[in-house]
Amino acid sequence: MVCSVDHLASSAGIAMLERGGSAADAAIATNAVLAVTAPHMCGLGGDLFALVHDGSVTALNASGRAGSGADPARLRAQGHQRMPHLHDVRSVPVPGCVDGWLALHARYGRLPLADLLAPAIRLAADGFPASPLMLPGALVAAQRPGGEDFAAAVTAGDRVTRPGVARALRAIAETGRDGFYLGEFGRGLIELGQGEYTEADLAARNADWVEPLRVRAFGHDVWSMPPNSQGYLLLMSLGIVDGLDLPESPRHPSWAHLLAEAARIAGHDRLALLHEDAKDLLAAEEIVRRRALIDPTSRLRVRGPAADGDTTYLCAVDGDGMGVSLIQSNASGFGSMLFEPNTGINLHNRGIGFSLEPGHPAEYGPGRRPPHTLTPALITRYDGSLRSVVGTMGGDAQPQILLQVITRLLKYGETPGQAISAPRWKLGVGGTGFDTWHTPDETVVQLEEGTTWSNGLSALGHPVGALPYGSAFGHAHLIDVRPDGMLAGAADPRSLVGAAIGR
DSSP, rough: OESSOHHHHHHHHHHHHHTTTHHHHHHHHHHHHOOOOOEEEEEEETTEEEEESSSSSSEEEEEEOOOTTHHHHHHHHHTTOOOOSSSGGGGOOOOHHHHHHHHHHHHOOOOOHHHHHHHHHHHHHEEEEEGGGGGGHHHHHHHHHTGGGGOOOSSTTTTEEOHHHHHHHHHHHHHHHHHHHHHHHHHHHHHHHHHHHHHHHHHSSOOEOOOOHHHHHHHHEEEEOTTTTTTHHHHHHHHHTTTTOOOHHHTTTHHHHHHHHHHHHHHTTHHOOOOOOOOOTTTHHHHHHHTTOOOOBBOOOOOOOOOOEEEEEEEEEOTTHHHHHHHEEEEEEETEEEOOTOOOOEEEOOGGSBHHHHHTTTOOOOTTOOBBOOOOEEHHHHHHHSEEEEEEEOGGGGHHHHHHHHHHHHHHHHHHHHHHSOOOOEEOSSSSOOOOGGSSSSSSEEEEOOOOOOOHHHHOOOOOEOSSSSSGGEEEEEEOOOTTTTTTEOOGGGSOOOOOOOO
């Protein structure tokens, strides 16, 4: 089974499974198509994280590093207190996506890489229908230098071709990473950077196998990424919630209150704690300490997470039981709104996660990885067998969305379809979408249309807002492996064109 935000991508992944490929092969093929058809969420100019279950759980960090020319003092001298959000190459670390594909394929692949990339190459060269969610960003992207491919995306279904992306994918298929990082794309990135990057920066690999983080909750082990990912926030929130007296139904306002408080208490100090070298963020005594701060009858005054973001998540499980939980992102929509000039590949702006505070452990600097919102998840039973692969887009809200989905699945026994489609809350105050740690204390609990919590949350002291049911609350996807081996999956209906496809 494969779940993704785009039926074209899910179909490509299933095709690889039908040809004898592994779940990793399916994930690469699915992501490659998304890199073509969903540039408003992900692409070859972005980063990647993945969790793999193949008897044990492994974790892949394919997030890029800032170039050798990174100079925080220069940014501060120009008056910047935070990293530039758009139109500035200094917020563009070297993209790690392609290195991530190659690392996954080298360790877990069964089919030739060229076969995995073939569906994406065909769609980039011959065209694909513009999705409804791509249109707003495409209108802006088409006005930017290098964004001319998107001028054709005026209405949903319009044919969009991306010939430069097709060339880049062919180069990867034919000559591997050097065809991308040291080829047409790499040369253009160095030119665009004007000193931000060197050839040595692009020659250095950005994919590392790392030790995943784990917490026990609701009779299962839940796994996520270590720093520089914010995966610890999901696991800490689950650890906190697992020890609380939850109501009998998620429809009760106290359910939303307790989970929202757990998310706020887990994340209020993320700005100070999260950096690429952070350690020991999930100490059992710290989870107990933070759980004790929660008052079932009142909202605690603590600054908490609040922001949106554009990312894409996909998952795959093959017939041998391998599961892959993969998340890939540009950060903000089309990313930095900068395009590599040769291929037209839009570049992420993950560098916005860096700090410009002198001496901060996450300070912008050469060769450094920024703090990341990307939070893939994987669930195993206590015997080590795979239970679920799950994740979502949603920027800083990813741990909050997954907290709700996983709690519904494991605590309340909801089906994947029920857990994924149920209305959600998230913490937010608006802004750029990545300003969580710069927001005031009065973080609003935004409620999606269809929830039953508004009056109860207000009575408990929460400022409450309302938003329509839709992509502002993420695109979550889930594959659940039942004890008899049957797979049950769901793609988020908020994605409009997503699909969970099994064979």
